[in-house]
Amino acid sequence: MKPSDHLKDRAARARKIIEAPQNFKVCEGCESIVTTRVVTCPNCHGYRFDESPERVIAQANLLASRPQQSVTSEDLE
Numbered sequence: 001m002k003p004s005d006h007l008k009d010r011a012a013r014a015r016k017i018i019e020a021p022q023n024f025k026v027c028e029g030c031e032s033i034v035t036t037r038v039v040t041c042p043n044c045h046g047y048r049f050d051e052s053p054e055r056v057i058a059q060a061n062l063l064a065s066r067p068q069q070s071v072t073s074e075d076l077e
């Protein structure tokens with residue numbers, strides 16, 4: 001995938017999250033946005049989440065504006 005496609009993909013995902021924040025929550029451990037269906041975070045295996053729509057929207061905007069700083073396994077070490 002080209003970097004520009006990746007960027008577009010992130011913006012599209014962020015938009016989807018902002019349109020339906022009730023379907024998402026923010027991991028307190030690594031600040032990933034995950035769907036409310038997950039019990040533990042797929043990234044850091046944390047189980048504490050902030051489910052407030054305000055926090056989800058703020059985090060989605062933050063991630064969309066920082067395309068270079070995706071969370072990789074290296075970031076977690």
Ligand SMILES: [Zn+2]
Pocket residue numbers: 027028029030031032041042043044045046
């Ligand atoms: Zn996490």
